[in-house]
Amino acid sequence: MALIPLSLARRLRRPLQPLRHLCGNGWLREADADFFLRLIHPVLRLNRIQARVEARRWVAEDMLALTLSCNGNALGWRAGQHVQLHLQQDGVRHARSYSLTAVQPDGRIELAIKRQPGGRMSNALLDQVAVGQVLELAPAFGELKWPDDERAVMLVAAGSGITPLLGLLRDALARGFSAPVTLLHQVRWQAQRAFVEELQALAARHRNLHLRWALSAENGERINATDLAQAPGAHLLGCGPQGFVEQLRQWWLAAERGGSLQLESFTPLRALTVRAADELRLGFARSHQQVAGNGVQSLLQQAEDHGLRPAHGCRQGICASCTCTLLAGTVRDLRSGELFAEPGQPIRLCVSAPHGDVEIDL
Ligand code: FES
CATH class of the missing domain: 3.40.50.80 (Nucleotide-binding domain of ferredoxin-NADP reductase (FNR) module)
Structure with a gap:
């Protein structure tokens, strides 16, 4: 139940700034603040992005458009970007990225979700998510944009x-x-x-x-x-x-x-046509790890396989959340095959594979 309308809850973002300050200084726990905010409105949060499902509309036999009303923390989003949607299923939190097909100034957005054979999250969204339900999202990402000039x-x-x-x-x-x-x-x-x-x-x-x-x-x-x-x-x-x-x-x-x-x-990168190189040395400098790696899988995958948890979002080279600094060695862009060997260069772990021994700032 909401004590105030969602339009007013959206406008509370700025007045909540002092609470953010308290949390930032460790005088208040964000989880406690969010507990009380959600009593005022189910989507109201200090920093997290929550949205209420407003409408479901089938736009193809296997694609559903969801209209969501976001709280005031969804800032600067544009149609054509992607957002990660989180869904709790059987106690496990899942996340998938979907494209924004519309972004309205009043905080309404539209996402289109295609049914995937065997896709647990997309099928749950298509079949189970109901109008009125509250979902959590992550900040939008993506660089596609309409060209600036007036040519075809x-x-x-x-x-x-x-x-x-x-x-x-x-x-x-x-x-x-x-x-x-x-x-x-x-x-x-x-x-x-x-x-x-x-x-x-x-x-x-x-x-x-x-x-x-x-x-x-x-x-x-x-x-x-x-x-x-x-x-x-x-x-x-x-x-x-x-x-x-x-x-x-x-x-x-x-x-x-x-x-x-x-x-x-939007599909996972193909297995490389490059032959798996002989064993490589991967250095994760901040984690003080030197491990054996290969030249086929992404650095993100290999870091995770060795127990590291690098920040990431799309896993497709789009959102930049996995960007990390190359300290030494050469990496190959899995999309283009291009090689990068400049120390200090930012690289996206999810679309970069080692091309020989490498050291990265992770
Ligand atoms: S996870 Fe999005 S660019 Fe790597």
Whole structure:
């Protein structure tokens, strides 16, 4: 039960500053403050981000859009970014990242969640989370953004890669972006065309928006080089599984269109084609550990395998929360194969593998 409306609870963020000061100085425990704040409103917290589920809407046969109202701690979020959602199941706390398809000034956000075969958390969110339930989120992250100039844009997605692109598209059209926009979306079946009615309505209202779907299982269609070559675009934003995104990158580099390329992948990185090197030495300087490692797995994975708990979020090289300093040696970016060997260089542990012996500030 709430003593005040959520709109007022959101506005309490600033007046709660003295309490944050007390907690920061160790005179009050944040957990105690949160205990009393949640009596005022179930989503009110000192620093943590909590949100109430306002609505559930199926936007494809396997994708649900959740509208959430966040407390005042969700600051500076943009559509197209991702947030981590936490869910307690059988006493275990799970976390997964989902794209923000909308961010409203009044604290409402929309997340789109795709059903994953065997995916415990996504299936629980789709089947069990109810309107009125309170969920915990982590700060938003992600660097995809709409290009700054008024030249044509290509949006290319596979599967749930549509979700960050839709968030950016909605905002750009609402701001009056008038250059041509081509959205190509590859899905397996017709019924998986997420947000299809809304997209068609947008295309009817905005003559500069062109839509095309490729149905890979139903018609054997895949977005190919011809589709890409036919679409006007000085900028390409792409999102999908790693292999799909890699093909987009190669096509874009070969096409030499100039402009800008922004890509995001949402699947775990493929096993490297690089052969597992002979045993390597991994040095975790702050933890005073020297351990045996390999040149295949990410440094994040290998650190965890040796009992370390580095900060991390997306595990896909997007959120930067696993950034750490390279002290010595060479690492390889698992996405591009690029090598980095500059001591003092920040590296993202989740997408970096050792390329020989390395020492990192962890
Ligand atoms: S965990 Fe997000 S960039 Fe590494």
